[in-house]
Amino acid sequence: MKNRFYTYIQKLQNEITLALEGVDGKARFKEDVWTRSEGGGGQSRILENGAVIEKGGVNISAVHGPLPKSMQSYFKVGDVNFYACGLSLVLHPKNPMAPTVHANWRYFEMYDKSNTLIDQWFGGGLDLTPYYLFEEDAIHFHQQCKTACDVHHPDFYSDFKAHCDNYFYNEHREEARGIGGLFFDYLKANPTIGIEDRYNFVTTVGDAFLEAYLPILKKRKDLPYTKAQRDWQEIRRGRYVEFNLIHDKGTLFGLKTKGRMESILMSLPPHVQWRYDYQPEEGSEEAKLLAVLKNPKEWV
Numbered sequence: 001m002k003n004r005f006y007t008y009i010q011k012l013q014n015e016i017t018l019a020l021e022g023v024d025g026k027a028r029f030k031e032d033v034w035t036r037s038e039g040g041g042g043q044s045r046i047l048e049n050g051a052v053i054e055k056g057g058v059n060i061s062a063v064h065g066p067l068p069k070s071m072q073s074y075f076k077v078g079d080v081n082f083y084a085c086g087l088s089l090v091l092h093p094k095n096p097m098a099p100t101v102h103a104n105w106r107y108f109e110m111y112d113k114s115n116t117l118i119d120q121w122f123g124g125g126l127d128l129t130p131y132y133l134f135e136e137d138a139i140h141f142h143q144q145c146k147t148a149c150d151v152h153h154p155d156f157y158s159d160f161k162a163h164c165d166n167y168f169y170n171e172h173r174e175e176a177r178g179i180g181g182l183f184f185d186y187l188k189a190n191p192t193i194g195i196e197d198r199y200n201f202v203t204t205v206g207d208a209f210l211e212a213y214l215p216i217l218k219k220r221k222d223l224p225y226t227k228a229q230r231d232w233q234e235i236r237r238g239r240y241v242e243f244n245l246i247h248d249k250g251t252l253f254g255l256k257t258k259g260r261m262e263s264i265l266m267s268l269p270p271h272v273q274w275r276y277d278y279q280p281e282e283g284s285e286e287a288k289l290l291a292v293l294k295n296p297k298e299w300v
Helices: 002-024 069-075 135-150 156-167 195-207 209-220 227-246 249-256 261-267 285-294
Strands: 030-035 040-048 053-066 081-093 100-111 117-129 180-187
Touching: 002 040, 002 053, 002 081, 002 100, 002 195, 002 209, 030 261, 040 261, 053 261, 069 249, 081 209, 081 261, 100 195, 117 135, 117 156, 117 195, 117 209, 135 156, 135 180, 135 195, 135 209, 156 180, 180 195, 195 209, 249 261
Parallel strands: none
Antiparallel strands: 030 040, 040 053, 053 081, 081 100, 100 117, 117 180
16 A cells, blocks of 8 residues: 555656646746655655745655654554655745645554554645635635545545644634645544545545646736735745644654655745734735634535
């Protein structure tokens, strides 16, 4: 399964980076192949200062070795080995009318000291972080998520949408990072769903990414905007940074397993603002976005 899933994310990385280069039209992804001394490595692809994408990363990795003590306590296990592979992407468009997007699809295995597989699971999802709320975009994104889920189970969309709303939430701000999407973790085999079924579900969601995001990016990338709107985008990017550094499990896992720092922190936007007690004008488009971030909506 681990070889099969890694082959899948290699193919998906190629498809996504090629499509994004086509939309940007100017910049190209630079590939950085790296190795991890404890075991494994990856391929980071980074695009910066494009015509459309200010900064974007589409990274794959496969790392393995002894599970660090800090993660043993987190997973409530003893002295075990692990294998983890996945694709992680974050795209920060230049135009504040175009939303940031994040997605991740990953697979994890755990072994005892005789190298016997003792646990395995999938995780991942995709979510949208707009700076200006276009409801038709939110509906389109969530409809693509729902369509992918409905192929596999009628409850998956509602369950994983709720998980996403709960997970991508800045508790210290009492607001969501964005308008959500899907989030799932610890998708293991059970008496009614096999690990093959989990693989099929996660790859269906991965295959849905480009159709979920590219139409939105193409529609918004050339809209006019003001400096004040760009300032708002940079203020909201600050919330994105706060979530990734305080709450995000993937970031914390990477840091605690001696992951590659540049790849882990590629999700951080290039230009960000933190203004003291900034409040948007009542009734403004900015205030409209905040109202939705305080109270997640059912989009489809």
